[in-house]
Amino acid sequence: MNAQRLKQVFDRLSEHHGPLDWWPGDSGFEVMVGAILTQNTAWSNVEQAIANLKRAEVLTPERILALPPEELGVLIRPSGYFNVKSKRLRSFCQWYLEQGGEAVLSAWNTGMLRTKLLSVNGVGPETADDILLYAFERPVFVVDAYTRRLFSRLGMADGDEPYESLRASVEAVIGDDVPMLNELHAVIVIHGKDVCRPRPRCNDCVLLEECPTGQGLNRFPPAPTRSP
DNA sequence: ACCCAGGGTCATA
């Protein structure tokens, strides 16, 4: 990963979209719940689910566990996969309480905390890194589908590398700058939602000059297939 | 009607 290029891309996206002040949420626990609910799901759907949890006054690990799984499913239904996510939320809350809550979890170093998060059923690498960065403010880079698409179209990555490979290459450039890691993932997501769509479509791409066709990032040809 | 969304698990080869 070219350090100068990455920083240039960050600066342009940041000037245009930022500051975003992520993650939306009133507490660390709410961020964690949101990270699970937003798996492969539009955030607007997650907002409805979280609003339901708040209205029912059950947005705490104890209250969620005290809820019959079927009722939990009804509350989070707007976020999709509600049977799966109901089970995942319960697994996470049980783990969270077993571990002793947020204060105790905060005492672990980042590597240990990450390993612990990944041991929870329903918490994969991206969800774990969402939680580490946005709930615990640890210096990790979150890799998601938007990241792969953007870096791939910019020729900065293959796009289908292993998660850890892409994460490490970005962290090697950014270092332990938590505010920058926070903002970087945020602007990549917002840019992805607004402009860098799966299908060729250019709105007002701030990376216009990166595009050889002069029509914006979305008119980039598909990533070149790598030779075996 | 179709595409997409801030993934993860599990079975299979």
Add this chain to the structure above:
DNA sequence: TATGACCATGGG
């Protein structure tokens, strides 16, 4: 290691 099926709602 690496595919593929599966999970489900809501907005454009």
